Amino acid sequence: MNIKAIESPVLYSVLLLLFLFVLASALTVGPVDIDLAKALRDWIDGQISIESLILFDIRLPRALLAMLIGATLGVAGAALQGLLRNPLAEPGIIGISNGAALGAVIVFYYGLAGVGWFLLPLGGLIGALVAVSIIFLLVGQNRSIITLILAGVAINAVGGACIALALNFAESPYAMQEIVFWLLGSVANRSVNDLYIALPFMLVGWGMVLYCGRFLNALTLGEETAKSMGFDVRRMRLVLILGVTACVGAAVSVAGNIGFIGLVVPHLMRPFVAYEPRRLLLASGVTGAILLLIADVAVQLLSANGEMKLGVITSLVGAPFFLFLILKSRNTLQ
Numbered sequence: 001m002n003i004k005a006i007e008s009p010v011l012y013s014v015l016l017l018l019f020l021f022v023l024a025s026a027l028t029v030g031p032v033d034i035d036l037a038k039a040l041r042d043w044i045d046g047q048i049s050i051e052s053l054i055l056f057d058i059r060l061p062r063a064l065l066a067m068l069i070g071a072t073l074g075v076a077g078a079a080l081q082g083l084l085r086n087p088l089a090e091p092g093i094i095g096i097s098n099g100a101a102l103g104a105v106i107v108f109y110y111g112l113a114g115v116g117w118f119l120l121p122l123g124g125l126i127g128a129l130v131a132v133s134i135i136f137l138l139v140g141q142n143r144s145i146i147t148l149i150l151a152g153v154a155i156n157a158v159g160g161a162c163i164a165l166a167l168n169f170a171e172s173p174y175a176m177q178e179i180v181f182w183l184l185g186s187v188a189n190r191s192v193n194d195l196y197i198a199l200p201f202m203l204v205g206w207g208m209v210l211y212c213g214r215f216l217n218a219l220t221l222g223e224e225t226a227k228s229m230g231f232d233v234r235r236m237r238l239v240l241i242l243g244v245t246a247c248v249g250a251a252v253s254v255a256g257n258i259g260f261i262g263l264v265v266p267h268l269m270r271p272f273v274a275y276e277p278r279r280l281l282l283a284s285g286v287t288g289a290i291l292l293l294i295a296d297v298a299v300q301l302l303s304a305n306g307e308m309k310l311g312v313i314t315s316l317v318g319a320p321f322f323l324f325l326i327l328k329s330r331n332t333l334q
Contacts, residue, residue, distance in 0.1 A: 006272050008279065015286040019067075022293045026063040027055065029300045061195060065187045066296045066310075067289040068195070069251040070261055072202055074288020075281055076244045077262025078269075079209045082216040082277035083240055084149065088325060090262040091248045094148060094241065095131045095155030097259075100252035101183060102159045103127020108179045109166045121197045124253020131155050132245045136238075185258035185311025187296060198250040205247025206285070212240045213278035220277060258311045260318020261288050267325065 006014075027036060032054060039051035073091060080089040091097055107113050107123035138151040163183070170176035215236040218226040223233050251258075265288045266280055273279035295313045302308055 008273075011272055011283060012286070015283070015290070019286060019290050019293075022290050022297070023063060023067065026066070026293050026297050027059050029297050030054070030059055031300075057191070061190055061192050062187050062296070063293060065190050065195060065198075065255065066292045068199065068202055069187065069255050069258060070288040070290070070292025071285040072205070072247040072251045072288070073258065073261035073292070074265040074284035074286075075206060075209055076248050077264075077288075078266040078277070078280045078284035079212070079216070079240055079244055080262070081266050082219065082280070083237065085219070086149075087267065088263070088322070090260070091244060092156065092257075092259065092262075094152030094244075095135060095159060096128050096245050096248045097252050097257055098156045098159030098163070099131025100124040100128040100249045101257050102162050103130070104182065104253055104256075105163050105166050105179050108175060108182065109170065111175070113178075117191075117193050118197055121194060121250070121253035125201060125249045128245050128249025128252065131159065132241065181309065182256045183311075184309035185256040185314070186299075186309045187255050188310075190254065194254040198254045201250035202247045205243045205245070205250070208239050208243025208246065210281055212236055212243070213281055215240070216277035216281075256311060258292070258314055260314050260322065261292055263325075264318050264321050265291060267321075 034051045034054050036051075036055065039049070039055040042049040042052040043056055076091045077089070080091065080093065081087060083089075084093070101124070103126050104120055104124040106127070107120050112119045112123070135148070135151045135155055138154065139147050163179075167176055167179060170179065215226065215231050218229045218231055219233075226233055226236075265284045269283040269287050270280055273283050292310075292314070295317075296310055299308050299310050299313055302313075
């Protein structure tokens with residue numbers, strides 16, 4: 001099916017309107033019905049009411065966190081697919097997600113999560129940075145794409161094994177349950193504090209990835225062509241991977257593993273941006289925010305007693321899409 005590319009102002013206007021509609025919808029969804037207009041008036045007047053507390057202390061931080069994480073995963077997926085020139089690439093492929101997950105699981109395992117609210121996301125960020133550092137030690141000076149992917153597969157395997165080990169030796173059922181629930185991915189029960197610690201790393205990561213937009217365009221013609229255009233391929237690749245690490249590590253550290261957004265979103269948007277990697281970054285970011293907000297609204301609407309986890313919804317949608325991509329690409333991947 002041929003989809004005509006859309007001019008940037010029109011595309012971003014449509015995405016912005018859709019985003020505002022989904023955000024407004026997310027603020028109206030919850031176990032308690034509230035008057036949004038009254039909540040806003042009370043907040044402006046400085047009055048503390050149930051409506052204003054629910055809106056600004058519970059629903060708005062949750063919606064903003066879902067938006068930021070969706071945008072991060074969308075941008076990171078588009079960047080990695082452009083860097084690796086692989087349509088099946090996504091943030092977990094180079095070990096970032098599992099590294100961040102392992103760092104947070106260690107915080108859970110040793111009971112440090114109750115010491116300070118910042119230790120859980122901090123553990124996730126440190127885990128992501130350690131994973132990437134090990135990858136670069138494994139890759140060494142020969143930073144080829146194949147070596148990078150193999151190093152990421154190795155880190156994913158080690159991270160998964162260590163997480164399973166922590167679950168196996170967890171001393172209390174409560175700790176094991178907390179680890180499992182966190183690994184499933186969710187933005188429920190998150191506060192403004194989670195936004196404060198994750199947002200700076202996300203902004204830095206986004207900036208580094210967007211800085212590499214022209215490099216990704218040149219890379220579509222091959223590494224030699226990119227070099228002839230004046231790009232230091234090794235340096236730009238390092239900047240891109242560190243940028244992805246910063247923003248994805250921050251996202252995973254506050255919400256757990258939420259898969260497939262980084263895989264699905266770039267494929268949805270690529271035809272609308274004429275398959276241009278630089279334009280795809282921003283389009284994927286906005287679309288990722290929209291899709292994860294929609295998924296979080298669906299989680300709340302579909303959950304009757306216990307709330308379904310956000311990572312479960314994204315996996316249910318993403319896994320069939322992943323299989324479709326494999327079938328579609330099997331001839332070119334041989």
